[in-house]
Amino acid sequence: MARRWPIQRVPRALWSAQEPTFGDASPALIEAAAKRAGARASGNWFVFAASTDIRADRPFGTRVDGRELVAWRDRAGTLLVGPGECPHLGAPLAHGRVVCDTLVCRWHGLPVGADGRFGWEPLPSHDDGVLAWVRLDGPEDPLPEPVLPARPALAGSVAVVTRVDGVCEPGDIIANRLDPWHGSWFHPYSFTRLTVRAVPEPPDDRFVVDVTFRVAPGIGVPVRAEFACPEPRTVVMTITEGEGEGSVVETHATPLGPGADGRPRTAVIEATIATSDRPGFALARKAAPAIRPLMRRAAARLWRDDLAYAERRYALRS
Ligand code: FES
Numbered sequence: 001m002a003r004r005w006p007i008q009r010v011p012r013a014l015w016s017a018q019e020p021t022f023g024d025a026s027p028a029l030i031e032a033a034a035k036r037a038g039a040r041a042s043g044n045w046f047v048f049a050a051s052t053d054i055r056a057d058r059p060f061g062t063r064v065d066g067r068e069l070v071a072w073r074d075r076a077g078t079l080l081v082g083p084g085e086c087p088h089l090g091a092p093l094a095h096g097r098v099v100c101d102t103l104v105c106r107w108h109g110l111p112v113g114a115d116g117r118f119g120w121e122p123l124p125s126h127d128d129g130v131l132a133w134v135r136l137d138g139p140e141d142p143l144p145e146p147v148l149p150a151r152p153a154l155a156g157s158v159a160v161v162t163r164v165d166g167v168c169e170p171g172d173i174i175a176n177r178l179d180p181w182h183g184s185w186f187h188p189y190s191f192t193r194l195t196v197r198a199v200p201e202p203p204d205d206r207f208v209v210d211v212t213f214r215v216a217p218g219i220g221v222p223v224r225a226e227f228a229c230p231e232p233r234t235v236v237m238t239i240t241e242g243e244g245e246g247s248v249v250e251t252h253a254t255p256l257g258p259g260a261d262g263r264p265r266t267a268v269i270e271a272t273i274a275t276s277d278r279p280g281f282a283l284a285r286k287a288a289p290a291i292r293p294l295m296r297r298a299a300a301r302l303w304r305d306d307l308a309y310a311e312r313r314y315a316l317r318s
């Protein structure tokens with residue numbers, strides 16, 4: 001393939017006229033790749049939010065693995081994360097107020113913060129510049145920092161983080177992403193001419209896929225992409241050739257805990273970090289605030305469908 005990948009015309013074709021992929025999409029191969037991913041070390045780290053969600057003027061509340069959490073920043077920008085229940089009478093600290101680096105409980109004014117007074121201790125946390133992580137120590141050996149995939153330099157990129165929650169387990173999200181063969185069948189509005197060039201075979205545990213992204217009716221951008229799992233709850237797609245080479249889409253599947261119906265909930269927190277060596281991209285970065293909602297909208301339909309895939313997988317198993 002050519003080093004420069006111009007935008008190409010994509011002739012209209014019948015959805016049903018594509019080559020079926022079910023013969024190649026071996027359930028055993030997908031399962032084995034998902035299982036190897038599940039066996040990797042996470043060091044007990046979980047992505048819980050976009051970095052930009054956590055602010056110094058108000059707390060951010062969420063749940064990870066059944067634990068209520070609250071996060072905010074001090075005035076120096078340092079991330080603080082800890083239990084979401086007030087140690088006094090259990091008020092939700094996410095409803096508190098940040099006053100001079102300290103989070104003050106709404107019910108009776110108890111202050112919690114980095115100093116760990118009054119029975120509230122911050123948890124280990126990490127801000128990688130795009131995503132906020134928390135370490136909830138459990139069955140695995142803890143690591144000092146999360147296992148991060150390679151990313152393009154943030155200074156030359158546009159980063160967008162989105163989140164969608166589903167009724168499934170993290171492994172269902174990972175298994176969906178480790179089935180590249182569904183791309184042009186299940187998402188024909190986004191992908192066409194999809195060919196799986198290489199399947200994961202340890203030690204080279206990644207998919208290599210050639211695919212054309214549809215950008216407008218009859219027009220597409222061909223790229224080569226790789227899919228790999230650096231840790232058990234993350235799948236990374238890296239564009240290795242073509243427009244946007246070096247761009248990544250990190251899909252993080254974070255278990256939230258059971259919902260009111262007792263079934264598991266999982267958050268899909270996805271970071272798209274787009275880069276390009278095209279001159280126009282510098283302009284695009286200036287226009288980033290305008291581009292971000294478009295990037296989000298383009299991806300929203302993909303997520304709805306992929307979440308339905310993952311939820312279906314869980315429903316059949318449970
Ligand atoms: S419940 Fe938080 S101060 Fe009383």
Ligand SMILES: [Fe+2]
Pocket residue numbers: 176182183186187302305306
């Ligand atoms: Fe998909």
